[in-house]
Amino acid sequence: MSEPIIKIENVNKWFGDFQVLKDINLDVSAKQKIVVCGPSGSGKSTLIRCINRLEEHQKGTIIVDGTELSENTKNIEQVRAEVGMVFQQFNLFPHLSILDNCTLAPIWVKKMPKKEAQELAMKQLEQVQIADQANKFPGQLSGGQQQRSAIARALCMQPKIMLFDEPTSALDPEMIKEVLDAMVNLAKGGMTMIVVTHEMGFAKEVADEVIFMDEGMIVEKAETKEFFANPKSDRTKLFLSQIL
């Protein structure tokens, strides 16, 4: 296996006295798809937010594509430009049209010419099948459309890694599928993905590895088939029995 693109070693994190992450070790190689699951409060969101340093870890090292995350702001911005993120609450910028949402960062962070950025944005919006909504504002779109726009926005930065933080949890059941379809397409395109989700169907379809977290620890990490066929720990078995 080649050198991992994300290297997480002995990472610990506390919110005040409460320890949210306990000695996390995780290597992700390029083009790998990893699904993280677990009960709420298990630290899975915190873990992936640490990867682009929306949260700081207090102990251990996180190396993303050869850059170590530290206090150095330049490093952080560089990593963030390479790591796309999709949020549970979409977090589109409501004062900008969908197209402007997609071109804002490429133009101002990557210094891409406006025309080129717009072409790229239209291409990405085409991919998630909302090119016809490009000039609307986020408030005018449905939840599913907003989330797909958010995926397109992240992809416009041409990231090497995509992080998904429960991308379908805030959606109506009917809209979950259109978002998952977009993610499946992305996975087929060979993107490195880390997905926090409760959609086990999605995990079975695209994930190379599934990680189960509880109480800030990685309880189980296994290949997808193995994970669902014969989970090792009792905690995982219990979780799976409730969720499936």
Add this chain to the structure above:
Amino acid sequence: MNSLNFLKSNKQNFYYFLYIGLFLFSISILDVAINAFLKINITSFLPGIFSIFLPLIIGFIGLNFIRTEYSGIKGLDIINKNINTNNFNAILTLLIIFAIIKATPPSLSWMIFDANISGDTKEACTGTGACWTYVKVWFRRFMYGMYPNDLHWRINLAFILVIALGFFGFFLRDNLKKYLALYYVIIYPIIAFLVIYYLISGGAFGLVWVETGAWGGLSLTFIVSFFCLIFCFPLGMILALGRRSNLPMIRYISIGYIEFWRGVPLITVLFMSSVMFPMFLPEDFFMDKLVRVIIAITLFEGAYCAEVIRGGLQALPRGQYDAAKSLGMGYWKMHIFVILPQALKLVIPGICNTFLALVKDTPLIFVVGLAELAGMLALAKTNPKWLGFAMEGYVFAAIIFWIICYAMSKYSYNLEAKYKTER
């Protein structure tokens, strides 16, 4: 009060009740109106107390008659829904209508019918009403202060230029539009300052020097408000961001600044600026009193602006920050493109509030000897030739201030509607 409801209309006699009710209601208003405008008391044959309360009682019965759940008649439903929902509201409605009718004739006759406007001296005012002659004679002083009469064109020209430059931004070509903010925040204030300085102050280009002590009246109100408004807004923005900064040094300086300026009264700040501040300056360094006052008010109002803007910053969901950061934006890019455009939109009503307060605070500069509109009134009312006309002056000033402030708040409503976004 329920016992009054025995006279209730039903489907059959609904229109009788409606007509009788409207008739009684009109009678009561007519009675008060005749009493107020023609000074005739048609119910004077009745005993005193009864005569006073009669219109109220008649009007109340009338409103009680026309009160129904839903009639389908548009005007009637509006009345019933808004001013006639129950007995208590009916009485309040009547009392307010009566008060308005009663107050109209005396104020109209004071302001218009019995007022004087002809003549040039106090003696021309013979009526019992307002003496607008006073305002007329002093009009130029109220507008331009002690500025020499034959140079007033310079003030007018300066204002026209500044306003024209303000509109200039709207006509910029599309490819220059991105510099709009830069123009309004930095270039425009500088140009406006230079225009006002060279045109109104003079001293160059063959214009006679007029010291700022002679400036005054409404034009000074405008000058002070204008500069304070355009400078205190960016200051407030910087302070609001500073107060939320992660760097403790910047945060504590911002908090200290805001709390200091919010804690002291404006009037003492103005005193300090004109009395104490020069003592700390080197001897050969001279700063004009007006400039010092503008700086003082700007620093003062900047603290208020900061807190208003901070409110807007706090109203934004954390996800907006996360999203901007996750796209690789640094602090300034995140704030300029994502956070501030949304936050400032939210605080338009609050900022408008602060700006209105600022405009109405400008009369305070009288304490350091600068006489803007209200200050000129204070000077004029003590003029021995024109004693006793304070009322006219203050009514005049109130109307002018009201027009300015109403225009500002109208403009802020426009902005709000223009930048409204769905979330």
